[in-house]
Amino acid sequence: MSVTIKAAFQWNGDGDLLRAKNLETGGRVQTAIDNAVISYCMPYCPWETGTLARSPFAASPPGGGQVIYATPYARYLYYGEVMGPNIPVFEDDTGTPTRFFSPPGQEKHLTGRALTFRTDSNPLAGAFWFERMKADHMQDILEEARNVANGK
Structure with a gap:
């Protein structure tokens, strides 16, 4: 015999628990994740002048949970x-x-x-750079987030 229990929890607190671990929106953990994603994506991103790869540093709001590649050709290159x-x-x-x-x-x-990507500057450059980076570095990013959440 098995029993299935379904429960939904709603947190009506003032965010103290989330803030204690720096997990609030725009907090240190999300900022660390965003920065790690941008940094780890750099070697996977097509690189002629570096404008595309560096664009998220200026275009992505810190801790916003989005990494934005703000060039007119980003979509074209992303899909390759x-x-x-x-x-x-x-x-x-x-x-x-x-x-x-x-x-x-x-x-x-x-x-x-x-598309054919040049790999002389970035040997890993190519389409779908986020997915390829994530396959290689997801655990590294999670470890960075854990460290920030635990105050390390």
């Missing part, structure tokens, strides 16, 4: 797929396009063509 429509631009007589552009006002869409 060429977005279109792409119209080739020929600037010489070689017959090879020198660049591409998308007309203004047209919604961009994924084309199914994978």
Whole structure:
């Protein structure tokens, strides 16, 4: 015979318990988690000038629980797929396009063509950098959060 007990708890306190462990919204633990995620993502993030990889330091509110990559090309690089429509631009007589552009006002869409990432600056650079970082460093981030919660 088994018994299943379902219970819901509602905390109506003033937040003293959460504050005691620095777990409140915007608190030290969330700030530590956010900073760890940004730092651990750096080697996984595409890097040409470093603007994309460093953008969360300025764009993400400390302790907000969100890491924001604030560049116009972040989504495109995150998914690692060429977005279109792409119209080739020929600037010489070689017959090879020198660049591409998308007309203004047209919604961009994924084309199914994978991007190729340079790995000379960041050997781990590539698409889905958060998921790949998380697979490698989740325990490290949790340990940092535990240490902050325990006052270490």
